[in-house]
Amino acid sequence: MTSSGDLPRRPSIRAGETGTRLSRGSHVPLYYQLAVILENRVEAGRYLPGGRFPSDHELCAEFQVSRTVVRPAVAILEREGRVERHRGHGTLVRPPKVNHPLGGMTRALSSEHSDDWALKIIEVRNDRPRMGELLRPIGPSGGQIARVTAVLLRDGNPTALYWSFLSEHDVPWVKDLSDGQVVQAHGLALELRLVERDSLVETSWATDFESSCLKIVAGSPVLVAYCHEVAAVGASSSERLVEVAWMICRSDAMRLSVSSSSLRPTIK
Secondary structure: OOOOOOOOOOOOOOOOOOOOOOOOOOOOOHHHHHHHHHHHHHHHOOOOOOOEOOOHHHHHHHHOOOHHHHHHHHHHHHHOOOEEEEOOOEEEEOOOOEEEEOOOHHHHHHOOOHHHEEEEEEEEEEOOOOOHHHHOOOOOOOOOEEEEEEEEEEOOEEEEEEEEEEEOOOOHHHHHOOOOOEEEHHHOOOOOEEEEEEEEEEEEEOOHHHHHHHOOOOOOEEEEEEEEEEEEEOOOOEEEEEEEEEEEEEOOOEEEEOOHHHOOOOOO
16 A cells, blocks of 8 residues: 555556656547656656746657647646746646545644644634534533634645534544634544544635635636544543545645545535
């Protein structure tokens, strides 16, 4: 099994392929073959982030194809956030996408990479009275539920937006959060042992609010994950739903990762 920090690249078009040739007799279009080769090169670090990407003319010469092959191939990389075009400066390589654990805010903050992240709190509210049926299974009966809207920052750049409901009894640090606060992920006291998650992921488009939080153009593609997080709590380590969350991720900056060994049966 591959670790979340070493996700595999797309496979080469043919077994044994060196990644520098196109198979002209293949049923796979040449532009798609070229896009796979170029994306593998970006992933492998052959083209450095912030550096110049080869021009259309250079790619045509290297692969002995016309611009009708090169242009749609580069367009695929541009849509996937691998490169970006700048008028007058050519095409530049974008920073690699961040591998992010699929799950709620508690799982993100429990990640081995949480030292690299910070949370910018947009709003903290108590929402059990208004969201009763949806939130009924969270935490102990009658306990307080905090709704936290926050942006996940990596190196100061927004990568994901959380709309998260957490049990204040089981996740007590949420009571110390305040609107507008920026907190380092590793500075939060996390004593949860997450044992199960139930997640649903779909593609969508950023709303005006989401785009303003994530610093992207409205209508940009995003990944939306709806997540339940279950933890072993208390001296008896009884299992309880501690968080329900929506996570909206920039698809140009993040990839969601999940380890199958940590999964358990779906929550009913």
